[in-house]
Amino acid sequence: MTDRLRIALAQANPTVGDIEGNLKKARTLHAEAANAHADLILFSELFITGYPPEDLVLKPAFQADAREAVEALAKETAEGPAVLIGVPWVEEGYLFNAVALLDQGKIAALRFKVDLPNYGVFDEKRVFQPGAMPGPIPFRGVRLGVPICEDIWTPDVVECLSETGAEILLVPNGSPFDRDKPDRRLNLSVARVTESGLPLVYLNQVGGQDELVFDGTSFVLNADRSLALQMPSFREAMVMTDWTREGDNWVCAPGEKKLAPEGHAAVYQALMLALRDYVGKTRFPGVVLGLSGGIDSALTAAIAADALGPDKVHALMLPSRYTSEESLEDAAEVARLLGIRLDSVPISGAVEAFGSATADLFAGKPADTTEENIQSRIRGVILMAISNKFGPMLLTTGNKSEMSVGYATLYGDMAGGYNVLKDIYKTEVFALSRWRNQAVPEGALGPRGRVMPERVIDKPPTAELRENQKDEDSLPPYEALDDILSCLVEGEMAFEEIVARGHAPEIVKRVEHLLYVAEYKRRQAPPGAKISAKNFGRDRRYPIVNGFRDAR
Numbered sequence: 356m357t358d359r360l361r362i363a364l365a366q367a368n369p370t371v372g373d374i375e376g377n378l379k380k381a382r383t384l385h386a387e388a389a390n391a392h393a394d395l396i397l398f399s400e401l402f403i404t405g406y407p408p409e410d411l412v413l414k415p416a417f418q419a420d421a422r423e424a425v426e427a428l429a430k431e432t433a434e435g436p437a438v439l440i441g442v443p444w445v446e447e448g449y450l451f452n453a454v455a456l457l458d459q460g461k462i463a464a465l466r467f468k469v470d471l472p473n474y475g476v477f478d479e480k481r482v483f484q485p486g487a488m489p490g491p492i493p494f495r496g497v498r499l500g501v502p503i504c505e506d507i508w509t510p511d512v513v514e515c516l517s518e519t520g521a522e523i524l525l526v527p528n529g530s531p532f533d534r535d536k537p538d539r540r541l542n543l544s545v546a547r548v549t550e551s552g553l554p555l556v557y558l559n560q561v562g563g564q565d566e567l568v569f570d571g572t573s574f575v576l577n578a579d580r581s582l583a584l585q586m587p588s589f590r591e592a593m594v595m596t597d598w599t600r601e602g603d604n605w606v607c608a609p610g611e612k613k614l615a616p617e618g619h620a621a622v623y624q625a626l627m628l629a630l631r632d633y634v635g636k637t638r639f640p641g642v643v644l645g646l647s648g649g650i651d652s653a654l655t656a657a658i659a660a661d662a663l664g665p666d667k668v669h670a671l672m673l674p675s676r677y678t679s680e681e682s683l684e685d686a687a688e689v690a691r692l693l694g695i696r697l698d699s700v701p702i703s704g705a706v707e708a709f710g711s712a713t714a715d716l717f718a719g720k721p722a723d724t725t726e727e728n729i730q731s732r733i734r735g736v737i738l739m740a741i742s743n744k745f746g747p748m749l750l751t752t753g754n755k756s757e758m759s760v761g762y763a764t765l766y767g768d769m770a771g772g773y774n775v776l777k778d779i780y781k782t783e784v785f786a787l788s789r790w791r792n793q794a795v796p797e798g799a800l801g802p803r804g805r806v807m808p809e810r811v812i813d814k815p816p817t818a819e820l821r822e823n824q825k826d827e828d829s830l831p832p833y834e835a836l837d838d839i840l841s842c843l844v845e846g847e848m849a850f851e852e853i854v855a856r857g858h859a860p861e862i863v864k865r866v867e868h869l870l871y872v873a874e875y876k877r878r879q880a881p882p883g884a885k886i887s888a889k890n891f892g893r894d895r896r897y898p899i900v901n902g903f904r905d906a907r
Contacts, residue, residue, distance in 0.1 A: 470506050507543065758873070850867070
């Protein structure tokens with residue numbers, strides 16, 4: 356029996372499918388843990404494949420490569436620390452979400468995830484088999500309980516481990532970020548510690564993966580529910596935790612408690628990390644976007660400059676006859692403040708050419724949104740041409756309010772590879788812009804100080820596709836629109852409940868209708884980071900053909 360244990364916590368950023376790269380990262384961290392005289396290093400859920408692997412994990416070749424990688428890493432534990440690492444594992448014809456203990460040159464133990472999440476962004480029941488209730492893993496005289504992520508969101512698995520003699524709970528996680536998630540994780544972990552009387556290590560993945568962003572924010576709770584340490588948010592880190600046996604209990608020595616960002620700071624850092632990893636992991640050299648002089652494109656450009664560096668952001672101003680001098684000035688000032696490249700490509704000639712080409716077909720018809728959309732699509736074609744010719748990924752600049760009600764043009768301003776603000780309502784776009792003008796997010800590569808002139812924030816939003824156009828010509832004021840949308844999307848509230856909040860029934864009815872009929876557009880929209888409790892795409896899955904209306 357040992358009275359001391361040193362456990363390394365590897366809060367790392369794997370890439371889904373890059374088994375060789377993830378193995379290399381694990382080896383590097385294992386060597387660092389060895390140099391720090393750790394007994395054990397803990398990695399996050401399914402680290403060797405990256406999380407979530409989705410249907411990729413069903414490929415037999417992928418399963419075999421993951422197993423070979425873990426077997427190779429196991430041989431390297433003959434000397435140095437043991438490893439607890441997540442891996443998909445096939446046993447008796449069934450595929451499990453597993454954690455493997457690698458020790459003394461071999462795979463010493465396996466434990467399988469019991470509670471497979473099948474809600475929101477998760478679909479684990481369609482690819483994995485649930486494991487049996489686990490017992491603890493004996494390790495150097497200590498009995499380690501290893502519930503995997505969702506296994507601690509309900510009491511059963513931890514209760515089983517406690518009753519079968521576990522002494523320390525080591526929990527590998529792949530828990531995506533949303534605004535309220537860090538507090539929820541801590542609260543449920545406190546509940547499991549209270550019920551079991553056991554200390555708990557919560558080790559979370561960090562990094563962006565498609566529409567998900569993982570914030571890390573790993574922590575350790577002692578059996579008395581005190582916070583022993585907390586790791587940083589939105590960046591990789593590894594810490595050594597020192598444990599001693601005090602009577603019948605194991606206690607983690609106090610460590611650094613990194614304060615997790617909150618509010619606008621947390622959201623902004625999540626957007627930065629999601630974009631940085633999406634561009635980096637898909638191996639694009641940078642990004643290009645249309646810079647209109649409006650707030651959405653200005654904030655998108657700022658996040659891109661902060662995430663990637665100003666030298667990797669190329670902006671284009673694409674003025675038409677409706678573009679105001681104010682917009683030209685504001686776009687130029689945003690580019691100057693951010694230090695990004697800005698080119699101007701007027702579209703008036705292209706608009707005239709389209710007008711000539713369709714003149715006979717459109718004869719006798721008044722101008723309407725058709726002509727407005729042509730302008731947007733011309734801009735999309737030019738921006739995609741820059742992407743094709745020089746290689747940067749095209750960013751779209753629409754927000755969640757616009758995506759909700761279809762205030763966007765397919766194959767126009769919706770054209771692109773990634774939408775930074777996809778899960779950010781317009782009112783939060785204003786708030787984030789004001790916040791960024793006064794603060795510099797941790798890890799930002801962009802400039803200190805202002806990133807856009809105040810006029811960009813203060814002026815009424817407009818698409819500038821016709822004379823004197825304003826967003827509120829077509830939509831309710833954003834304060835009302837966003838509250839209604841939040842009620843419908845995140846809250847799934849009934850029509851009467853929303854009206855009771857003070858909204859006019861006819862406006863609620865119209866917004867609900869716009870939300871439903873825009874589903875076909877959202878199905879064709881580029882991905883963007885999940886920030887809210889219910890984003891479009893992975894969380895909210897509504898039918899395109901939909902005859903239901905709550906507001907009658």
